[in-house]
Amino acid sequence: MTRGTEAGPAAIEARAVRFGYGRDALFDGLDLAVARGSMTALIGPNGSGKTTLIRLLSGSIPPQGGELLLEGRLLSRLAPRARARLLAVVPQDTALTFDVTVLEMVLMGRTPYLGWLGLESHGDLAAARRAMACTGTLPFASRLLSRLSGGERQLAVVARALAQEPRTLLLDEPTAYLDVRHRLQVYELLARLNRESGLTILTTSHDINLAARYCGRMVLLKDGRIRADGPAAQVFQPAILAEVYGTPLHVFSDPVTGTPHAVPGRPAAGSVDVPAGPVL
Amino acid sequence: MRPLPMASEPALADTLPAPPPRRFTPARAAAILALLAALLAATVAAALTLGSTSAGLRELLFPDSAQAVSRAILLEVRLPRILLAAAVGACLSAAGVCFQAVLRNPLADPYILGVSGGAGLGSILASAAAPAAGLAVTTVRPAAAFGGALAAVAALLAMSRGRGRVLPETMILLGVVMNATIMAAIMFIVTMADFSRYAGTMYWLIGNLASPSGGELALVYGCLIPGLIALTIMGQPLNVLAGGEELAGQLGLDAPRIRVAALGAGSLVTAAAVSLSGLVGFVGLVVPHAGRVLLGPDNRLLLPASALLGGAVLVAADTAARALFAPTQIPVGVITALMGGPCFLWLFARRAAGRTS
Numbered sequence: 001m002t003r004g005t006e007a008g009p010a011a012i013e014a015r016a017v018r019f020g021y022g023r024d025a026l027f028d029g030l031d032l033a034v035a036r037g038s039m040t041a042l043i044g045p046n047g048s049g050k051t052t053l054i055r056l057l058s059g060s061i062p063p064q065g066g067e068l069l070l071e072g073r074l075l076s077r078l079a080p081r082a083r084a085r086l087l088a089v090v091p092q093d094t095a096l097t098f099d100v101t102v103l104e105m106v107l108m109g110r111t112p113y114l115g116w117l118g119l120e121s122h123g124d125l126a127a128a129r130r131a132m133a134c135t136g137t138l139p140f141a142s143r144l145l146s147r148l149s150g151g152e153r154q155l156a157v158v159a160r161a162l163a164q165e166p167r168t169l170l171l172d173e174p175t176a177y178l179d180v181r182h183r184l185q186v187y188e189l190l191a192r193l194n195r196e197s198g199l200t201i202l203t204t205s206h207d208i209n210l211a212a213r214y215c216g217r218m219v220l221l222k223d224g225r226i227r228a229d230g231p232a233a234q235v236f237q238p239a240i241l242a243e244v245y246g247t248p249l250h251v252f253s254d255p256v257t258g259t260p261h262a263v264p265g266r267p268a269a270g271s272v273d274v275p276a277g278p279v280l
Numbered sequence: 281m282r283p284l285p286m287a288s289e290p291a292l293a294d295t296l297p298a299p300p301p302r303r304f305t306p307a308r309a310a311a312i313l314a315l316l317a318a319l320l321a322a323t324v325a326a327a328l329t330l331g332s333t334s335a336g337l338r339e340l341l342f343p344d345s346a347q348a349v350s351r352a353i354l355l356e357v358r359l360p361r362i363l364l365a366a367a368v369g370a371c372l373s374a375a376g377v378c379f380q381a382v383l384r385n386p387l388a389d390p391y392i393l394g395v396s397g398g399a400g401l402g403s404i405l406a407s408a409a410a411p412a413a414g415l416a417v418t419t420v421r422p423a424a425a426f427g428g429a430l431a432a433v434a435a436l437l438a439m440s441r442g443r444g445r446v447l448p449e450t451m452i453l454l455g456v457v458m459n460a461t462i463m464a465a466i467m468f469i470v471t472m473a474d475f476s477r478y479a480g481t482m483y484w485l486i487g488n489l490a491s492p493s494g495g496e497l498a499l500v501y502g503c504l505i506p507g508l509i510a511l512t513i514m515g516q517p518l519n520v521l522a523g524g525e526e527l528a529g530q531l532g533l534d535a536p537r538i539r540v541a542a543l544g545a546g547s548l549v550t551a552a553a554v555s556l557s558g559l560v561g562f563v564g565l566v567v568p569h570a571g572r573v574l575l576g577p578d579n580r581l582l583l584p585a586s587a588l589l590g591g592a593v594l595v596a597a598d599t600a601a602r603a604l605f606a607p608t609q610i611p612v613g614v615i616t617a618l619m620g621g622p623c624f625l626w627l628f629a630r631r632a633a634g635r636t637s
Contacts, residue, residue, distance in 0.1 A: 054527075058530055059529065059530075060526045060529055062528065078353055078531060080529060080532045080534055080535075081532040084530065084531050088530070091526065091527065094523075095523070095524075096523045097380070097381070097386060097522040097523070098381075098386065098522055098572065098577035099577065100519075100576075100577055100578075101303070101305060102302065104304075104578065107303075108519065108520050108523070108531060109531065110518070111517070111531040111532055112531060112532030114516060115542070116513070117513060118513065118515060118580060119306060119516075119580075164531070203397065263385065
């Protein structure tokens with residue numbers, strides 16, 4: 001595809017989306033548009049709605065109001081198969097019931113292209129291999145998932161998503177549980193896919209500093225509302241971060257990249273609740 | 281998204297290492313299935329020669345008038361029973377693979393989950409009520425068994441709804457409770473309807489094979505073959521479904537529809553088996569596990585392979601049931617439970633030790 005342009009519809013868009021678990025509304029009229037070819041981080045504290053928003057945008061759960069659009073088309077009107085060719089998801093829970101090899105799992109990414117007999121063609125195999133090559137998972141293609149480290153496994157899940165040959169990739173905490181090298185590896189890969197293939201990327205992250213290094217746009221969520229939205233320099237205001245995360249944060253300039261870098265300050269009395277009294 | 285960064289070098293895809301041998305290919309699947317079909321045929325041939333009356337393949341192939349009785353035993357008594365055993369083993373094994381994938385539960389099995397019990401309750405209910413309603417038992421019973429199996433699956437799903445992923449152990453606990461309830465209901469019906477049938481019911485409850493009529497054989501194969509074909513075609517979606525409905529949806533599958541279709545087909549083959557053999561246990565658990573160890577977890581191969589392997593296993597088990605203590609015949613379910621129960625415990629212990637299949 002061509003590089004993302006300003007013209008044409010957004011890659012994904014939420015218009016006045018309402019959604020809640022039970023009686024309480026989490027999102028009450030959420031608007032968000034993600035431009036084609038952009039790389040955006042969705043940040044915010046636990047329970048702010050990041051994962052729910054990813055599930056809504058991926059069509060896993062229907063909104064209770066408003067509209068979701070994928071490349072200008074209503075997500076609810078799009079056949080699952082057509083949607084899965086445009087949009088891939090790297091979920092938080094990657095558990096399969098039975099132990100399969102990396103190649104077997106990556107080939108599952110070809111599901112939206114298979115015929116009614118469910119047999120993979122040479123083209124499907126080639127796409128899976130390309131996805132494994134660019135994620136660096138090819139050397140252990142025949143290894144069982146249970147024999148992989150957390151980092152290798154995450155890269156294999158990304159490879160499955162890439163095997164879908166999507167134009168938009170949604171990721172939910174892709175660097176959770178990973179060591180620093182693997183976290184960098186995942187973000188380097190995402191940045192390269194974004195830069196060189198024009199893949200639109202929206203990822204949630206608790207590692208806001210790493211996200212700030214790589215993502216041109218940060219969307220800060222709190223209680224289902226967008227509290228700040230823009231480049232990291234604009235979003236990383238100590239006052240905003242402190243309010244959203246409920247604890248003081250200092251912002252420095254990252255000595256390596258010059259991007260903003262937030263560091264938690266000493267919690268003010270009562271702001272971070274650890275019960276008083278003797279510790280054990 | 282194209283081209284992917286490193287794939288811009290055109291020769292790359294060609295220089296990649298060969299795919300691992302476990303990967304599913306139609307040619308490999310066909311070869312393995314042919315081998316298993318040969319194994320099943322050999323088991324059937326061996327089973328024909330074994331039994332309380334010694335009658336061999338030679339009598340079948342080179343008949344003369346002196347051996348007409350032996351020939352009659354082979355063709356009219358032993359062969360139908362062997363064919364029934366093969367079908368029942370295939371049905372239960374295919375159903376096991378199906379339930380394990382759809383319920384994301386490696387310990388699932390139509391017997392343990394209570395699906396066989398549901399089919400059994402339906403069968404018993406039909407047997408007790410059909411004569412009073414002026415209906416032929418043979419036509420009502422299979423339909424009632426299917427209804428009972430579906431009801432049991434629906435009850436399992438209802439009890440596990442809205443809790444996210446149900447732990448395999450939890451679902452088995454639900455199955456145990458359901459089985460106990462169903463057994464009580466069956467005993468109540470049998471006692472009220474006709475106490476003299478009590479002993480036969482005992483045999484039936486643990487699973488017992490007898491020589492079926494031609495119609496009964498047609499029924500069980502008429503359910504097995506379409507059911508197995510449908511499940512095998514759903515093999516790839518079932519592979520994905522083992523990663524959960526959400527993943528299946530993200531990969532472009534209509535997950536709820538596949539789930540319903542697979543559970544329907546699994547219930548159908550279970551009901552066909554149960555309505556003719558009673559509650560044969562553990563085949564649906566042990567055979568798929570053996571299949572997975574030997575062939576990997578890909579359902580496109582595992583489903584038909586387990587059906588063939590399960591057929592051979594139950595033919596062997598029923599032959600042992602006929603021949604080991606001849607002329608006394610023990611119910612085949614005794615053999616499968618005595619062998620399958622310890623296998624289940626071993627699998628359970630392996631899981632507890634943190635290893636998956």
